[in-house]
Amino acid sequence: MTPQLGMVLALLCGAVAMFALGRPRTDVVALLMIAALPLTGVISVPESLAGFADPNIVLIAMLFVIGEGLLRTGVAQRLGDLLVARAGGNEARLIVLLMVIVAGVGSVMSSTGVVAIFVPIVLRIARNTGVAAGRLMMPLSVAALISGMMTLVATAPNLVIHAELVREGFEGFRFFSFTPFGVPLLAIAIVYMLVVRRWLGGARSQPRPSGQRAGLGQWIDEYTLAGRGYRFRVRPGSAAVGKVFDTLAAAAIPGLNLLAIERQRRFAKDLLPPGTLIEAGDVLFFDLWKPGADLEGLSHRLALERLPLAGAYFSEHAQHIGMAEVLLPPGSSLIGKTVVEARLRAHHDVSVIGLKHGRTAEQGDILDEPLKAGDTLLVVGLWQAIRRLRSDMDLIIFNLPAEFDEVSPAASRAPFALLSLALVVVLMVSGLLPNVQAALIGCLLMGLSGCVDLRSAYRAIHWPSLVLIVGMLPFSLALQRTGGVDLAAQALMDIVGSAGPRTVLAVIFAVTAALGMFISNTATAVLMAPVALAIAQQLQASPYPFAMTVALAASAAFVTPVSSPVNTLVVGPGDYGFMDFVRIGLPLVLLVGLASIALVPVILPF
Template identity: 60%
Template sequence: MTQDLALVLCLLAATVLMFALNRPRMDAVALIMMTLLPLTGVITLEDSLAGFSDPNVLLIALLFVVGEALVRTGVAQRLGDLLVRSAGPGEARLIGLLMVLVAGIGSFMSSTGVVAIFIPIVLRVAASSGTSARRLMMPLSVAALISGMMTLVATAPNLVVNAQLIRAGHDGFSFFAFTPFGLPVLVLAILVMVATRRWLGGAAPAPGPDRPHLADWIAAYGLGAREVRVRVEPGSAWAGRRLDALDLRATSGINVIAVERGRGFGHRLIRPAADTLLEPGDVLFLDMFSPGIAQQDFAARFGLHPLPISGRYFSDHSQDIGMVELLVPPGSALIGKTVTDARFRSEHGLAVIGIKHGSKPVTGPVPAEPLRLGDTLLAVGPWKAIGALRSGRDLLVLNLPAEMDEVIERPRRAPHALAVLALIVALMVTGVVPNVQAALIGCLLLGLFGCVDMNGAYRAMHWQSLIVIVGMLPFSVALQNTGGVDLAASVLVAAVGDAGPRVALAALFVLTALFGLFISNTATAVLVAPVALAVATELGASPYPFAMTVALAASAAFLMPVSSPVNMLVVGPGSYTLTDFLRIGTPLVAITLVITIALVPLVFPF
């Protein structure tokens, strides 16, 4: 062992130790090593900084932007809701469905990209299901790594090993050559994650600010019995008429809260105004504050079709309709006026549907109730109008509901985001353009379609994870320059030269896994794949089982945060330590080793 190699190994050991202690933080450690390695003379400063121009690092950053667009357009939220509904209350079922979904998607695109996209989805699922994010982020990472064992294009190490086979004059692997090994690993990994999830600990997510929910206000102001929802039929007397011509508030004691138009992704909520023209098929959400109106008779008289509604209407439509609680302060010009007199809807774009004098809600017609000092008003309308409210002399914003934190910014852009995501996946699967170029095209299209803006794109990039990845890449170059890789390869060839082929497979797997503790799995595949083919030649065996073993072992990077960008991405959101990865990763590596040694020779005979 040379002095340079010993120095590099010492720095690597110090890095691992600091990662384990989390002192200082991981990105700071990466920056420290980027500074120290060139000072050893083993690598140049250009080598140390090369990670900033690495296409894979840029790809990760771009896929963070794709994930942000899916969140802003509501695609992530709907996918998370679907996952929660399908899983039900069971945490084990949730983990299983999450891992199957991630592994399936990751089979056709970058596993790192899948994790970047799913992190916000998993955080939302954790919050809505009451499950600790620590118990879901690790299954996300594990499933993404296993997705690399599913198809040829699932991960870079597979392509590296395949290219080495072709350079050596052999045919490459088929697209689904990896699937017979990835499927059993996934099934057993799900069982392991369900059985060991308590090892990750973590209480349920801490509750957010102590703010009321929409359902709380509905109960406090007694709104449940007043909500009416009707559809305008083609022969209705209201079809083709403007709201000011109907004058429903004065003639029938009805307040039109919202007009729903369209279905599916074309569904939109129209803010009612005097010139709003009602169309057949429109669904009206009404506040019938005049007692004594027979709702069924009313609907039949005007050609309206009553629709089912419950006291949870506001909560179920919280992405479209918001609420805000307001206070009438001393000196307000509203004191003594009614809501109608104050022209509240015209001034603020919101309808007042509840008033409380002190703690007592008004039970009569709200628009005709004179306002008093200290009254609280419950106003409903579009979130945009609520966000534009400012406390002033006449009104104070008293409270905003907890649902405001989950409002989707650009729900109408969801089809565009899905189309762009499909395009990115198609480009990556077919290989028409490099992966990073596919991501660049996708991000530009997302910006063009208004799914995400530039400021949001920059905020979406998780810079700490990117710096950690960039900071660890120089170690790969340093180990190659100091002969560390060549030394390990020569030792392996000497050790397995006279042993059986299965022993050689096990040795290759262990060697690949050991390299993967310290350097990226892609770099590991680059370094070990030539060794695998050399061992096969020396033993007079087929190169395919040896090449497949290296590829599978490179994806089994479960043991260390630095083993794969996939692991690095979940360290922060999951608040994981090195110990967490070792406890969960050790049985997973052992399972992958056993499946590899047992199945690879059956599919690819020696």
């Protein structure tokens, strides 16, 4: 082993260790590697940064934008409604249709994005039908992971492996090269989930009598918000006039949230965000966490007049002010912070008025409660502020009240979103244009038709995922130049000895799947793709079955909740523990592995 190879391997081990520990964030680890690899002298700084110009990186970014267009236009929500209509209350039929639809949508979108879209749909289905959410969330995550085995653009590892083939001088995979493997593996997964669903447990949800999404009134009951609202009119000469309420925090009561400002115009009354400068005559609408507070003292200090609050306040103002349940995804910068430290009102003009660590709303004061991945926050604010949350990568809106349908204008753009998506798929399948150009055209059509705007398009892109891929790509080049790839390939060949190619595929699948338990499947693909191609070269065999095996194994991240963000997103809504994934996921990995080793040589001969 040369000193340069030793340095590259030391950096790689350090990156894997940080990925496994989850500290620092994966994108930060990637940036550290971009900065450190040129110091070894193996690659140059331009080569370390070359990933930012990789067409596949641009393609992945464009796919995030297309997914945002499908979300903003309500296409995914309509699929959920169709699912309920077709499946009714039959749990087995629900699981089958859910997994088929998720895998289909995931074949043209990021699997993480698919789960982010379908978590609210599945929760709504569970509430409407009475099926336990835990029986549906695991099938959701499994189908989303298997969707990565459906098409070339379904998941980042496929594109990484395709790019490695092209760099080695081969043709690369086509759009539907993965489909002959994904369809039978999906069928196996569906049958498996139907058998093991009894072990997913979970109490049955109480069905909503109307079959509709929760309304604002239902959330008020669920989060015990009744009796916490107050209205005060600002009198002339008040110390609050001309100021933002946050600047009066020292004089206000801890736990008192300003939710909106009512202002009487000449012909109508407006509701304004809490960051608006206060004027005389404004009516301040508050939420109070701690009962028994000195509201009389507050009104005296700030010259406020207390007004009555009707019980149907939210319903009466539903065209202006609303609520949303948002989920904290893995990697969110809000994890570990308290509700106060998250400063959602300062950044987004929404206030947190409820919190769920699992499935039950926390009672009492939650302002100083540390936030965890998978937590659910109930936020309140004006509808335009709630819509803007959709493009925040730190939060995922997973449930909107029934009242939102009446104020959401994006649903009318759904046909344009579907046409744009269909055009992208046709262009990719036909090969008339490069994939990245086809995706860019689709994004532009989404923007021209009003499905997305520039702000939401930029914010829809999950930049940490892109930085992770860019940061890991230089390792492939560095390991090739230092002989690390050949060394790893020879080590695997020594393990299998004189065994046949199928045994080699089985070892490659096992090693890739094992790595995927601790690091991201994208990083796994970056590391294992050149090793697989080197083994194919040593065996003087076709590279395609070896590359496909790596791709399938990289998507088989079923075993732990940290194997993939897809799994982490369903932990909270499904009320799962670590061992739930192990006992359900490990047998499924073995099944998928056996099926893959049987299928790959038949469809892609050696």
